[in-house]
Amino acid sequence: MANNTPLLDLPVEILLSIFPYLDANSFLALTSTCKSLHRPEFLHEATFWSSIVRTTFRVPNQPVVENDGQRWQKLYKRLLTQSRVMTWGDNQKACLGHSYTSPAAGFRIRGGPPHRGRPRAIRQKHISWPQKMDETESLGVISDLQCGGWSTSLLTSKGAIYTVGVLDGLQLNRPRAPAYQQPKMFPTPLRFPSGFVQPSERYDAATAIKQFSSGRGHVLGLSDSGRIWTWQNVDEAGLHVRFIHHETVEGERASGNGVVKKVVAGWNKSAALIEGSGIVLWEPLERENDESATEDAALVLESAAVPRTGYRESKANRQRTADEDELAETVGQVLNYIVLEHVVLFNTSLGKVFVSEIVWNQDEQRLGDPIELPLTTSTDLDEAFATDIQGSFRSFAVFTRSGAVLTGHQDRVMNYLQATGSQPESLFTRIPALQHKNVISVAFGDYHFHALHSKGYITSYGNEPQACGALGLGGHGDPEGRLRGIRYAGMGGDGRLVPHAYTEGRRVWFEEEKRQWIRFLTSGGTDPEEAAERLRMAIGSPDLACQGEVSEWIEQEGRDWEAKYGLQGEDEDGLGAYFALSVTAAGWHSGALVLANDELAQKISRACEVPDPKDAKSPDADDQPASATADGAGHSEQVSTPPSSSSPFTISPLLTTALDYARWFLGVGPYSAPTHSNNNAQSHPPTSAIHVDPAVATGARPPRRTPEPMDYGASPREGVKYAWAGDAFPRLRLSDGREMPGEVGFAEWRYGRPEWELGESF
Structure with missing residues (x-):
């Protein structure tokens, strides 16, 4: 009888190839059998944990951290029970999914029946702090969310897409013309044609969505079987997208030419990366007036592919053609791509970034030959090697292997393409707060954007029109936003971040206690009269430097809230009370998928409170006139x-x-x-x-x-006060040598005053 080979005598490569066939419980049981398998290189094996998180919960891959196995393991544990959808910004057409009953700062949604027997709700127009989307608990695990022009859409672990707001805010709702599409105040599932299985009912590979994309006015979804679906109206069933000029194949195990790898809903175009064809663009589809409600597919007659994007590296040991050899050496395989208003940008396996101009009119529909964009003039190879590209509408970001994040704008790219004297170094902006700060993703709205960092926090940049709250820093014109570093100006109260905010960034807060703390500071602290002049300097005068530095001091105080109140030891998994898993933005609004540790959040809330013992009333208090x-x-x-x-x-x-x-x-x-x-x-x-x-x-x-x-x-309530109730408004020594006036001592910087880099902004 042949001798059995002990498991530990097998090569490491074989062990790693076994892991993907195990579920989480089996994997943990295996690694617990002996000390050799319980080592971090096995216990936190990145390929296993990233794969099981993405397959179990349909979480999109994050190339920047795909090799961080410990992070993926922690996410797997918390995604089961702690995912929460938070949205903020302009609430036009109910795109944030918030409902309110107070009419003080809102307006009534017209039309449509009451929701589940409720009276029509009042919704606020602007939300400047992140708020939880209503009625998401019953949807199960939320794995991804994306903002559209007038909507926010969610993907569940079952492969169902739910939407609030309207998909196309400019399109008439044809069955009830001339009315516009009616806003959905609560998450509403995107439907499939009759005869197809709805994901909320049971699983079917043809309708379970594994990846989706929200454009300005439509949504694209890619199912487990590889089928492309498109929606332009929440009230209408989706359409199966088929092409006359490009072959697509379906099947969970399909490979080779025709396999759809990714779909992207752009500003005004739809796109798919198809093996053998490359990046294919077409006009968004919609149902016509005379179409039957049972119509389940639409044939794309006019489409165009980006030249030289069809090459795919093959694992099969076959001889490549001369054309494939040329593409492999000059372009490489497309890894990711984005569709802006007038251009397509993509990065490849060679670390290069290319741009292709969209030429689309009545006479022709084509994509220009890809032109490489130089990332840097530096000789550092890591600085010039692109690992990912992200963006929407007119803005984008390129991630490099060195940890740099380069932000760009479509206008600069167009100038470069048209050779109008634009120099390569002027293509990108290097915002200091994004460089080598473990940024995973960047989400762009019309005038603002957010960066998601690997430690689970979000930073904000840019402008918020009409003080709509898109930055998520509070205020919508009130002092709270000014103390975070927003300058308001103009008839509409447009908000712009101070230049100082681009040195370290301004984080989005999810803790209610932080919002109360900043309200306290904007009232002048414990002695408003003593702090009046400092408050005026910081948020009530043209003094840009003072506002910038005070807002940075506020930022540092709020940065490590758990440690500030001695609760860093209570954070067992190191993810904190609120850990942002993803961030999205479009138009004037934003959203985030957040893992919320309610137990730790409650401990922090209690740590911020102290008893407020009341002394007996003065003996003659009753003699005081009450009216x-x-x-x-x-x-x-x-x-x-x-x-x-x-x-x-x-x-x-x-x-x-x-x-x-x-x-x-x-x-x-x-x-x-x-x-x-x-x-x-x-x-x-x-x-x-x-x-x-x-x-x-x-x-x-x-x-x-x-x-x-x-x-x-x-x-927070009678008999209790916050721990900061006796704190004064901060008094700082400014970097230009001035000392803020007052009678209190100078405040210390928790992490030291930054060396300001005021040259780069959005």
Whole structure:
């Protein structure tokens, strides 16, 4: 009888080839059998964990971190129960999936029946902090999300796509003409034609979507079988895309020519990478008025392929043709591609980036010959080797093997193609906050963009039109956004990040406590009167340098929230309370798929709170007038009852006035305004809370109220205060040598004041 070879005597390559056939439990059981297999190189084997995460949850591959096995293992554990969809920015056509019942800052969605017996909801127009999308819990594990021009779409681990908003905000809904497509306030599944299996019902390879892409006004999906589907209206079933000039093959084990590798829905074109054909473009498809609802496919009559993109490296040991040899040496195999408004960009296995111009009109439909874009004039080979390319509309980013991220714009590329004197070095911008900072992906909207870093945080850059909140940094014109580094200007209140924000970046916050903390600081801290001049310098004056440096100090304080409150040891897997798995943006809005550790988040929330013991009331407190006294004219005079001076939250008339002054010169309403009032910002300085106001006395206007600690982020509820309730507004020594005025000590930099690089911005 032949001798059996012990498992550990097998070559490592054979062991690694066995792992993909195991599920997660079997793999962990195998690696636990002995110390030799429990070593990190086996336990955190990157190919196994990245593959099982992507196949189990349909998570898109992330080339920058595909070899980080420990990261993929942690994601596998948390994706089962902790994925959460967060969205922010302009909520036009309900594209964020938020519903609200307060009419104070929103407007009513017209048309359409109430959702599940509910009254029609009120939605806010602008959301400046990330908010959880409604009704996603029942969808199961969310593996990917993408923003479209007027929509946000989700992909579940079952292969179903759900959408909020409308896919095409400019297209008429033909069956109910002339009405436009009706917004979907809650996630609505994209349907397949009758006769096909819906992914929410059961699995079918022809309809289970493994990869999808949202364009400006349509969605493309690629099924497990390799079939291309397209949607242009949530209310209509999708169409199976077929070509007259290009062959496609289906089958989960299909290989060779005709296999579809990836689909991309561009700004105004659809695209697919097809083996043997290359990158193929066509006009987005839509159902015509006279088409039957049972129509299940559409034939693309006009399409065009990007020249020289059909080469694929073959594992088969066969002789290559002369043309294949030439392409292998000059272009290489296409790894990823993007479709902008007027050009197609792609990177290849040779580390090169190419651009092809889209020529599409009534006379011709073609793609120009690819032209290589020089990435750098440096002799560093890693700096000149592209590993990925990402982008949409008119903006894009190139990732290099050295860890650099180069951002570019379509206009620069067009100038380079047209040889208008553009130099290679002017093609790209090197934003300091993105260089060698472990950036995984970059998502572009019309005027803003976000970067996802491998440690699970998101940074924001660019502008937000009409203070729409697209940056996700808070504010929508209020002081909170200014303290994060946003400058508001113009009739619409357009927001632009200060140049200082591009040195280290500005992170998107998911913690509610951070939002309360910054509200507290914008009110002037524990002593608004003492901090008034510093507050004016930081967010109420043209002093760009002061705003930039104070916002960076705020950024550093909020950067490591767990460590700040001594809870870094409570983070068992190192992913933190909120770990961003992906980020997306389009138009004026954004979204992120976030892994939320609710248990750790609650611990952090409790760590931010301290008891607020109240002393007994003053003996003569009951003798104080609680309401009105008569004046000489016989009118009633409103007098606020001062709280006990022993309370940590003593709100004297002087403090009330100081709080109102702080907000008045910033152009926003006072804290002491009645909560049910819709008063706009005052056009004159506020008066004392005990000032006799004839309009109040005659009942023409409600009385001004004394602000409560919960109004300005000092307390979450009665009997409890936040740990920062006694902190002063920061006083800094600025890099230009100035010292901010005040009586408190100078604040220290948690991570040191940066060396500002103010030359590069979006």
